[in-house]
Amino acid sequence: MLILQNISYIHPNKDLLFDNINLSVNRHDKVALIGNNGTGKSTLLSIIAGKLMPSAGQFNVATEPYYVPQIFGQYNDLTIAQALRIDAKLEALKEILEGNVTENNLSLLNDDWTIEERCSEALSYWQLTDLELTQKMETLSGGQKTKVFLAGIAIHQPDFILLDEPSNHLDTAGRQLLYDFIRSTASTLMIVSHDRELLNLLDVVCELSKRGITVYGGNYDFYAMQKQIENNALNQDVKSKEKAFRKAKEKERETLERQQKLDARGKKKQEKAGIATIMMNTLRNNAEKSTAKIKNVHAEKIGGISQELHELRSALPGIDKMKFGFDNSALHKGKVLFRATDINFQYNSQLLWKENLNIQISSGERISLKGVNGSGKTTLIKIILGKLDPQVGEVYRADNKSVYIDQDYSLIDNALKVYDQAQQFNLTRLQEHEIKIRLNRFLFTKEYWDKPCSALSGGEKMRLMLCCLTISNQSPDIIILDEPTNNLDIQNIEILRNAINEYQGTLIVVSHDDYFLEEINIERTVKL
Template sequence: MAVKADLPFYYCKTIIMFTIQHLTYIHPDKETLFSKLSFSLSKHQKAALIGDNGTGKSTLLRLIAGQISPAAGEVSTDGSIFFVPQLYGQFDTHTVAEVLGFSEKLNAYYAILDGKVDLANYVILDDDWDVEERCLRALAHWGLPAVALTTFLGDLSGGEKVKVFLAAAWLYRPDLLLLDEPSNHLDAAGQQMLYQFIKEMNCAMLIVSHDRQLLQLFDSVLELTPSGIISFSGSYTLYKEQKDLANDALQQKIASQEKEVRKAKDKQRDTLERQQRADARGKKKQEQAGVARIMMNTLRNSAENSTSKIRSIHTERMEGLRKELTDLRGARPAASTMRFTYAEKPIKLSGKVLLDLAQANIRIQSKNLWSAALSFQLKAGERVAIQGANGSGKTTFAQIAVGYMQPTEGVVKRYWHQAFYIDQDYSLLDNDLSVYEQAQQANDGGFLEHQVKTKLDQFLFSADCWTKRCSMLSGGERMRLALCCLSLRKEVPDLLILDEPTNNLDIQNIEILTHAIAEYPGTLLVISHDQQFLDELHITRIVAL
């Protein structure tokens, strides 16, 4: 009798963790967000879900989590799911214990300790006597040892809210973990904890993120596009290399097509000129030969028809080539269309002191914000990054720099002529104005109406967006409109201040922002923990609060 050989130790049958089949989602306003999406994720697979703003990444995660229902198709899951959302405002009235998922058990535990020995409390607790210890240990693990389980989420900072949800995931240990922009609001230390957590968790993951350092931790990339899901096997670096190669090939194709259009235009002009010369010679010969007027009219009409036919053939070819060129240009990365131009050239201020803080501090709730007073100088031409832990006063520092706040101690001197401040909420935009009205309000450079509209088009606002209210814009759209307003100014601001500009932006819009700011010729002060973003901006100095 034959003995069946043991399978090698590395053999493992792939177990599908969840499958999406023909998934369609339609907004309440009847607009279809995506249609007939199909893909699957296997056990322990960690995949990054990327795509432009508005393609439906967050909605897709909510569909998988079961928070909303699709119009068609189905989501099949095999195991437990935990979802860390991007926005937390709806949980502000929940306690930390409720977010961790143990409020009932904790209430029963506390009731028993208080002597309420009802059987119901023991049933709820289910012998889980270390529930409080586990919850507190999870919070401490995520750097929240001082946060009480009874604290309301609304009393916490953005970074602390993220950490509470990550502590819940750490406690829950699900089979499938869904993360929607988890590194938003986290300081550098929190980001490193998140990266380590993702490496250590032995479960399937699907994550939406613009954090390119985080994306390097995943073994596959799923790109959500208007036409469906495109799957890339391998790291984000490999995905980016493939995309860059495709973009290089596209640029070469555009250059080739532009050459074809020029050649076709030259050929059209030469052909028409030859035809006109031939017609003129023919007419002269006919006149010299004494051809009758009626015959001359017939020959002239024939020549005109021939010229018109030639012109029509060339025009049709030119229109075809131009359409192909327009389509190719439309497929280019959006960042390549953006350019900063100003009505007046910037004044060279290299080396001049623009901002000087001497022993500055500010009191908040009867307490100094900084344990040691700040002394800081910013010189023209510098590109400085401000970093620090959550709550260290980075935004306050930026508002003192721009003049929105004054220190309660020390001295601040501002020598800049103009500063432009883009905060996290893009509050320089008036939500009651349309996109076009906002652009015109910012237009102090004397740009004409058609020039303003051309600017809007360069910053990816087509004509059908011009009447859209600023209140309806996404984070990426608000960022692009703020940059458009900057480029419509008469003078280049001496100082540009950006407060966490990459929060809530997709990768495409981060690349747009990076490309635009890299061209800004003035002095830069930026608050960010996105190291790749800072590297690409050529930061010259980092100041830690």
Template sequence: MLTIHDVTYLHPDRELLFQNLSFSISKLQKAALIGHNGSGKSTLLKLIAGELRPFSGMISVDAPFYYVPQLVGQYHATSIADALGLGDKLRAYYRILEGDVDSENFTALDDDWELEERCQLALAEWGFPRQDLLQPITTLSGGQKMKIFLAGISVREPKLLLMDEPTNHLDAESREILYAFIRRSSMSMLVVSHDRELLRLLDSTYELSSTGVTLYSGNYDFYKQQKDLSLHALQQYIHGQETAIRKAKEKERIAIERQQRTDARGKKKQEKAGVARIMINTLRNKAENSGAKLRSQHAEKMDGMRAELTDLRASRPAANTMQFGLAASGQHHGKLLVKATRLNLNFGTENLWQTDLDFQLRSGERIHLQGANGSGKTALTHIILGKTEPSSGICIRQPHQAFYIDQDYSFLKPELTIYEQVQHANDGGLLEHEVKTKLNQFLFTAPMWDRYGEQLSGGERMRLALCCLALKKEKPDVLILDEPTNNLDIQNIEILTAAINEYKGTLIIISHDQTFTDALSLQRSIKL
């Protein structure tokens, strides 16, 4: 079905992304492709789809395939038909209906007279009413764009399906439609995703890393179990090495003290025996050389053990090593922060919500703000933050500090370096060495400090946002995160989860990632 043999890919600037990758996807196999941000997962799918060419190696696909790309704004000028991969064929169909009987139109159509109806039916499966298939998709939301590409699966009916983060931007209802399709489908699949609920539906897991591709013959839960076992073994080995170093230090101390006592006794005996001074000096030099050799042997052994321990610690997952330091809110628990009564927003003559909203927000609460795409979740957060006033009803806000992080971490400035970003957030006047220590705690080492915001991956932007938050003098009473796991790999989702669980202020989460929200101990939900 799909064979990848010794594939190497270089970026246009000749930087190596991965090399000598080899694996295969067989008939009926449903496989996940996971790995850290920047490991090359999306690039590998583009290579398989023929959008990129490898530097070396071979990619063989011996069945019709369909590629669902990750949406990053590159399809603004694309029509619905083009997104479905049928633009040329559909335009030929419409020209024939208008009376243009040129043979090129019939060749392009290839007797596919039910094409338009098949497209409309596929879109209807994803909740779309009848559409002008040649209209650009510019005005559609991210979730709607993704659903158009997913509708293309039914239209194209491939044997091999390639999907890159297909649940990004999808609401809970649309995710369930996708999950049901994956369960019943007999297509072979290779899916890049951080959605752990989706990953559990796939029967095998390929992990892409700097060392190549590793196959785990089971779904995500099996993969996680194997990784946890490996991590536990690693932690045990690190603990053993730390114990061995302590024992080696103690052994070195005892050996040196024993040698010093032996040398001292020998010196006294020589003096009592009247040994000539020149001989005493010779014996003393011999003893000193013997002691120096002993210390050198111990030092060489200790250096090797320390180097190994440093490498072992560096191999631990980042979520196991990070320190967040997100202080608790200054508000006392249960204080009323926001009270909304008969709240609504108008768009033209229509209300955004069919029923006016009534709710209260108190300090220390952990809230899940839910709703389908287009239900007004972001609009409501802007009202809570005071950025937007309601068209009707009352919203009373008591004084409090709020911090809003959207899915693109857009409060970060693309033109600033990492170091400039954190200094901008350092409104408490922390000293330079304290700021640099905090950067290292969030896994930003010195060589990275001059990188600009526009060069950072999703996971790096997330960690930088948390670092800026930790540096602020006044910690937020309310923290609002809008789809924060989009574009994050699983490791960075775990880092974000740990940071949020450390935060003790008021939390509002907008997310369709069920596994993520389940880990946050959310107390109640507001559903739009």
């Protein structure tokens, strides 16, 4: 179905994205393409879809792939029918049914007499019955745009399908429809995703990294198990290399001490024997050359081991180093932080909730907030944070420090540079070198410090947000996360999970990612 041979891609600014990519995908395979942000997953999918040309190499696709992109802004000026490339066919059918049976209309229709029925059935399956095919794409939400392109699969019935983060904007019901489709389809699939539930439905995991593509013959759980084995082996290699490094340093010290003793003994003998000064100088020079040679031999050996050790350490995942490190001493488990009694909110004289809400939040709880779009999740969050007051009912808020982290990481000021952003959270007046140590711990090395925050990816902004919270060192009573795993790769999701699981305060999470919610030990769910 697909063969990639030595595919490389270089950005227009001459930066190399990936090099010598080789991969074969067989008919009916269901393949996951995963990798850290910035490795080129979406670019590789665009090349396979024919939207981009590779800088080098060649590829062969047995049939034209059907491509669902991650970003849909380029379709905003088109109607749904135009975006799905069925507008000409629908117009031809309409004209034929009105009696305009021209050769051009018949050619455009190409005997596809069921196109209207398939469109209706496809939109119905994806819960889009209220949409018209003549409607502009710009009027749709992110979830609706994704569903429109997913509906196009049933309309076009392709043999090869490329999906780029298809579950990103889908609610729980939409995700379930997507999972059912993936289970049942006989088409060949290649999917870029960080949704672990989705990834477990696929047969093969391909990991894209700087080393190329590594293929794991199994679903995501199998891949994770294999990666753990690899990381364990890597840790063992690091320990062995560290031991070899210590031994080499010890050997160098012992050899030099032995040589120095021999030189000193030889010098005494020469002095006793009354050897001429000129001869003594020659012998001393020879001894110094011998010592220098020994030093060079050991330095070369130690340098080689040190380089190997550095490379091994660089390959180690840095996830465990990235923790909040909060001072949790001020948190009192069980204290009532928020209580709402029969509350409701009005928009345009219309009550938001059919029934008034009653909810209590205590310190240390882990709560999932769920509901379809428009159910009032954002409004309830604003009421909890004290940014809105309900028009109906009563609210009690204890004095508390809360942090709201939205999908766009709005707490990060895009106008600031990375180091200056970190300084904004330096409430305890840490020294400059201490801030830079913390930035390094969250993978912001020296070349990032003067980089504008606007240039950071979603995953990088998330890591900077975590780093800034550690610099503040004041544990908030409440952390609210709004769709935290959207736009994050798997590595950054794991970093976020580890940091959250170390946090001891109250956690409120809006998310459709049930796998993630389970991993962060959510205790109860509030459904709106």
